Amino acid sequence: MRIALFVTCLADTMFPAAAKATVRLLERLGHEVVFPAGQTCCGQMHINTGYSRDALPLVRRHVRTFAPYDVVVAPSGSCVGSVRHQHAALARSAGDGGLAARAEEVAARTYELSELLVDVLGVTDVGAYYPHRVTYHPTCHSLRMLRVGDRPLRLLRGVRGLELVELPAAEQCCGFGGTFALKNADTSAAMLADKMRHVLDTGAEVCAAGDSSCLMHIGGGLSRLGAEVRTVHLAEILAATEEP
Amino acid sequence: MTTFLGMPATAPRGVGNLRGEEPFPAAARKALGNEQLRRNLGHATATIRAKSGAVIAELPDWQELRSAGSALKADTMARLPELLLQLEENVTRAGGVVHWAADANEANRIVTELVRATGHDRVIKVKSMATQEIGLNEALEAAGIEAVETDLAELIVQLGHDRPSHILVPAIHRNRAEIREIFLREMPGVDPALTDEPAVLAAAARRYLRETFLRTRVAVSGANFAIAETGTLVVLESEGNGRMCLTLPETLITVMGVEKLVPTWRDLEVFLQLLPRASTGERMNPYTSMWTGVTPGDGPQSFHLVLLDNGRSAVLADEVGRQALHCIRCSACLNVCPVYERTGGHAYGSVYPGPIGAVLSPQLTGVEDNASLPYASSLCGACFDACPVKIDIPSILVHLRGEHVRARRRPTPESIAMAAAAYTMDHPRLFAAAQHAARLSRFAGRRLPRPFNGWTASRDLPPPPPETFRDWWAKR
Numbered sequence: 154m155r156i157a158l159f160v161t162c163l164a165d166t167m168f169p170a171a172a173k174a175t176v177r178l179l180e181r182l183g184h185e186v187v188f189p190a191g192q193t194c195c196g197q198m199h200i201n202t203g204y205s206r207d208a209l210p211l212v213r214r215h216v217r218t219f220a221p222y223d224v225v226v227a228p229s230g231s232c233v234g235s236v237r238h239q240h241a242a243l244a245r246s247a248g249d250g251g252l253a254a255r256a257e258e259v260a261a262r263t264y265e266l267s268e269l270l271v272d273v274l275g276v277t278d279v280g281a282y283y284p285h286r287v288t289y290h291p292t293c294h295s296l297r298m299l300r301v302g303d304r305p306l307r308l309l310r311g312v313r314g315l316e317l318v319e320l321p322a323a324e325q326c327c328g329f330g331g332t333f334a335l336k337n338a339d340t341s342a343a344m345l346a347d348k349m350r351h352v353l354d355t356g357a358e359v360c361a362a363g364d365s366s367c368l369m370h371i372g373g374g375l376s377r378l379g380a381e382v383r384t385v386h387l388a389e390i391l392a393a394t395e396e397p
Numbered sequence: 398m399t400t401f402l403g404m405p406a407t408a409p410r411g412v413g414n415l416r417g418e419e420p421f422p423a424a425a426r427k428a429l430g431n432e433q434l435r436r437n438l439g440h441a442t443a444t445i446r447a448k449s450g451a452v453i454a455e456l457p458d459w460q461e462l463r464s465a466g467s468a469l470k471a472d473t474m475a476r477l478p479e480l481l482l483q484l485e486e487n488v489t490r491a492g493g494v495v496h497w498a499a500d501a502n503e504a505n506r507i508v509t510e511l512v513r514a515t516g517h518d519r520v521i522k523v524k525s526m527a528t529q530e531i532g533l534n535e536a537l538e539a540a541g542i543e544a545v546e547t548d549l550a551e552l553i554v555q556l557g558h559d560r561p562s563h564i565l566v567p568a569i570h571r572n573r574a575e576i577r578e579i580f581l582r583e584m585p586g587v588d589p590a591l592t593d594e595p596a597v598l599a600a601a602a603r604r605y606l607r608e609t610f611l612r613t614r615v616a617v618s619g620a621n622f623a624i625a626e627t628g629t630l631v632v633l634e635s636e637g638n639g640r641m642c643l644t645l646p647e648t649l650i651t652v653m654g655v656e657k658l659v660p661t662w663r664d665l666e667v668f669l670q671l672l673p674r675a676s677t678g679e680r681m682n683p684y685t686s687m688w689t690g691v692t693p694g695d696g697p698q699s700f701h702l703v704l705l706d707n708g709r710s711a712v713l714a715d716e717v718g719r720q721a722l723h724c725i726r727c728s729a730c731l732n733v734c735p736v737y738e739r740t741g742g743h744a745y746g747s748v749y750p751g752p753i754g755a756v757l758s759p760q761l762t763g764v765e766d767n768a769s770l771p772y773a774s775s776l777c778g779a780c781f782d783a784c785p786v787k788i789d790i791p792s793i794l795v796h797l798r799g800e801h802v803r804a805r806r807r808p809t810p811e812s813i814a815m816a817a818a819a820y821t822m823d824h825p826r827l828f829a830a831a832q833h834a835a836r837l838s839r840f841a842g843r844r845l846p847r848p849f850n851g852w853t854a855s856r857d858l859p860p861p862p863p864e865t866f867r868d869w870w871a872k873r
Contacts, residue, residue, distance in 0.1 A: 160866050162822065166832045167859065169866035188870045193822040199815060201776060203798030207819035214823055239795075297778035326735045330775025337773060338851025339426045343435075343739045344775070345855070373856030 154274070155185045157222035159215075159263065161232045161365070162194035168365040174392035175228045175266060178279060181392070192218045197235035200243060202332045209247055212240045216255050224273065225263040228388045230295030230363050233265040238298055265295060266388055267304040267363060277307045283393045284314030287385075288357035290348070290371065292364040293326050305363055305387055312390060320360075321351045329370035345374045352382055363387045405710030406500065407763040413501040413532040413707070414560070415762050417746015420769035424744040425736075434570050438741050441569045445732045448678030456674070465667045466786040470723035473658050474713060480625040480658050481704065487628025491690020493700040498652075500707045501531035507703050508533060508617065508650055509540045515648050515699075517542075517614050523632060523639040524548035525619025526564060526726055527652045527705055529748040530761075533617065544617070545609050547638040549602050556583035562742030562750060565676050565728040570741050573598060606638060616642040616697070620653040621725070622668060623702075626661045629689045630702070633672060633682045643686050649697035654705050656713075656722040668725060675785035676727035708761035717796040721757045723786045728753075730780035730790060736773055745770060752780035756793040764800050771797035829867060836861040 156179055164172045176186045196211035215236070219225050227233050237260045244253035270276050289309060295301045309317050328334065328344025348371060352360045360375075360382055362368050372384035408415055417424060428434055453459050473480060485495040498504035508528075512520055520537065522528065522544055534544040534555075546555045553568040554561050557579040561567030568576070577593040584605055591601055618639065622631040630651055632639050643649060659665055673682040691700050713719050731737045731751030742750030747758035747767070755774055759767035771794050774780075780790045802812065821827045 162828075165866040166835060167861065169862050169864065169869060172866040173869060188867070191825055193825055193828045196819075196822075199819055201795055201798070202811075202815065203771075203795070203800075203802035204812070204815045204819070205799045206803075207815050210823045211819060242792075293775070293777035293779075297782060324779075326775050326777035326779070328735070328775060330777065333772065333775040334852050335849055337422050337425065337736075338854060339422065339429050340736055340740055340773075341775070341852075342855040343429050344735050369859060370856065373853075373858060376857040376859075377855060 154224060155187060155222070156269070157219060157225045158186050158188050159192060159195075159219065159225050159227040159232070159236075160188070161227055161229045163369070164228055164365050167369065168386065171228045171365050171386035171388050174386065174388040175226065178281075178388060178392040179226070181394075182274065182276065182279060184274070187222070189218045189222065195232045195235045195240070196243075197232060197239065198331055200235065200239050205243055205246070208243060212243055212256065213252060216240065216252060216259050219259050219263070220255055223262060224269070225259070226266055226269045227263065228266045228363070228386060229365060230265045230292050230299050230301060231366060233263055233268075234294040234298035236260050236263050265299055265301060265363060266391075267295075267301050267308055268299065270308060270391075271304045278311035279308065279391050281312040281391050281393050282314050282395045283312050283390045285359050286316045286318060286357045287359045287361050287390065288318045288320045288352060288355040289323070289387075290320055290327065290352070290360060290362040290367060291323055292362050292367045295363050296324060301363070308387070308391060309361070312393075315390070318355045318357050320355055322347070323351075327367050327371050329367050331366070334370060342374075345370060349374050349378065349380070353380060357382060359390075360384050361387050361390055405706075405714050406708070407711050407766075408530075408708040408761045409500050409502055410766070412505070412536075413530055414748045415530060415758050416766050417744075419746070421740075421744055421746070421773040422769060424746060425740040425773070428740045428744050433572070434741055435739060437570055437572050438738055441566065442732045442738050445566075445678055449675060449729065449732070450678075452674045452678050452680055455680075456670075459674075462667060462671055463785055463787050466671050466725075467723065467788075469659060469664050469667060470786055473660060474656070474719055474722055476660070477655065477658070477713065480660055481655060483625040484623055484628060484658060485704075487625070488690060488700075488702050489628075491628050493628070493690040493702055496701060496703045498703050498705045498707070501705075504531050504652060504703050504705050504707070505533055505536035508652065509536060509542065511648070511650050511701055512537065512542050512615055513540070515615050519543040519545065519613050520615045520617050520650075521609060521613045521642050521646065522546050522548075522551070523616065523618035523642045524551050524567075524634070525617070525652060526748060527619045527654050528617060529561065530654075531652070531705065531707060533652065545613070547606050547609070547642055548634070549599065549636055549638070552602060552606070553579060556580065560743060561748060563728060563731060564726050564749065564751070564753075565731075570743070606641075610638075610641045610645055614646050615648045615650070616646040618642060618649065618651045620651050620657055621672070622659050622665060623653060623657050624660075624662050624665060625658055627689055629662070629687050631665065632684075632686045633669075634684045634686070635677060635679075635682060637684055640684050640686050643688060644696050646697055648699040648701075649688075650701045650703065652703045652705055654707075655709050671785040672725055672727050675729040675783070711763075712757075712760045715760065718756065718760050718793050720788045721753065721760055721793060723788050724753050724757065725786060727785055729783040729785060730788075733779040733783040734774075735777060735779070736775065745773065752790045752794075753788070756790055756797060759797055764797055765804060768801050771801060829865070832865045832867075836865075
């Protein structure tokens with residue numbers, strides 16, 4: 154299958170390992186990955202902070218960039234959530250019905266990584282090997298905007314050598330929330346403190362998630378604590394094999 | 398003939414309890430520093446969440462019930478003027494008197510005059526969000542009328558000279574030791590040997606309240622629902638104090654937000670299932686009181702209904718925001734909100750705290766008066782999932798953020814940064830250049846400068862990678 158990668162601005166800039174792993178994984182499974190030029194950002198940060206007017210050109214750019222592809226994947230529940238639940242609505246409220254219709258078409262073909270693997274490609278055992286004790290944070294937008302359910306856990310259970318440990322209060326927000334972490338830094342830090350305590354309680358070596366943004370937040374907190382736990386994107390675990 | 402009533406106005410300033418004294422982040426900081434408060438809140442919300450989750454799981458048709466509640470509310474809002482007139486007609490026919498109050502000032506004036514006309518100077522109150530919203534107790538006090546709250550938690554808040562911090566459990570931020578202190582200090586005739594056993598505390602409150610019920614002739618209530626078809630008012634409660642207030646006095650005055658309507662008697666069935674399970678985690682609330690006008694020789698012989706707007710018409714005029722009027726005040730959104738759980742209700746500065754408060758308060762007052770509230774959420778979406786009438790709170794929050802940004806006259810550092818980021822992201826070459834610049838930035842991997850230093854106060858930025866994804870891709 155020919156799959157267009159929507160890398161997301163954060164993964165592109167700060168966490169390319171997650172995006173590279175997505176490419177390696179899909180190619181290993183026998184698919185062709187293309188990287189449409191001209192893509193930058195879905196505009197979620199602008200929309201969620203109230204700058205919908207600034208976001209509109211970004212939505213237009215995103216729709217134009219990805220309209221030619223049958224299947225689009227992003228290693229981010231949050232950005233796919235924005236594409237699926239915000240783009241058409243924003244276009245419609247700006248009075249651009251044509252853009253809204255095209256945005257809906259792109260949204261219907263855009264998948265978060267675990268959705269693509271399980272629902273479209275029909276795999277839960279991707280042939281990965283990752284001999285570590287891992288706990289999984291489901292991330293709010295994957296959980297509630299996309300309803301990915303247990304797809305990531307099914308994928309992780311198919312990984313050889315991986316010991317999956319349950320995260321207490323997994324469904325509680327880590328406190329990132331985009332600009333929420335800046336505008337309400339103290340409340341965000343209090344939410345993060347509880348999330349980190351739960352992660353540490355599991356005794357896991359690795360905290361995994363499907364969103365680089367949440368991992369940046371949790372990882373940034375764990376690093377400040379001097380904790381040994383690493384934060385790793387789901388794609389990196391699924392891309393890992395016995396060959397170095 | 399038509400009468401122009403003017404554009405829908407927001408709730409007036411200087412009266413009522415919809416506006417906080419400081420922005421959310423500042424108020425939240427104080428609450429976050431109070432360990433006792435955070436323990437009380439964490440314990441209470443976790444308990445209610447578990448209880449509610451268990452009784453909701455018993456119903457095979459919970460999702461259908463939610464959809465039915467949502468559809469009934471949407472229909473009611475679409476026909477609100479017509480249904481309100483129908484309610485007025487039926488209440489009047491049953492011997493009640495209907496008053497229309499455009500805002501808090503008018504409602505307070507109407508109630509004060511009604512109490513004065515009875516010749517009494519004390520009222521007993523059924524727990525009511527609407528009267529708290531308009532600051533009725535304060536208005537009555539200024540007129541020399543004593544208002545006694547009879548809901549146990551409201552009484553604790555009133556005696557403690559405190560403010561409620563939860564819609565359903567106003568004293569959620571207090572533990573029993575604190576409550577004992579308040580009773581000893583403030584409750585008339587309390588036994589000085591009072592312990593902090595819940596049963597002992599409840600008995601003390603009961604003794605005090607019984608005496609007050611029996612010697613007070615005027616009651617003020619709110620209403621959970623009003624049935625347009627029959628003119629019936631409905632109050633749901635757990636303690637029986639409401640039942641006492643609604644039956645013993647000679648005069649009953651009900652203050653109700655105009656959105657509390659349901660079209661028909663039959664519609665009530667849906668809400669009587671949704672509300673108790675979502676709010677207190679009960680299969681059915683212990684007391685459901687209904688009254689239609691007056692009944693000679695039985696219960697209050699004089700009944701007044703005050704229909705309160707106080708900004709609601711303005712909310713109704715907003716296509717996205719009007720869903721907030723569907724709220725049945727169950728507080729399920731508070732109990733699942735990770736922000737509320739850590740800051741408590743006072744940080745929201747309004748009688749409506751938590752996620753629903755973050756969308757309702759700024760709409761009732763105008764967003765500029767509560768500008769920090771739409772941002773008091775990480776948009777995690779737990780409130781939307783918990784809401785028994787499916788109010789899409791995250792979408793309204795985002796909508797109100799947009800309203801706030803659009804209403805600002807002058808550019809701010811944030812708006813300039815946002816515009817610059819959007820421009821850069823709309824030009825891929827510029828974006829790539831900005832990525833390289835960010836990587837070389839002296840801030841990379843260290844603490845951020847203002848206004849981003851709040852983030853790096855408790856978190857480390859990761860070191861930037863040696864190359865971006867698009868650079869790596871280009872070299873493949």
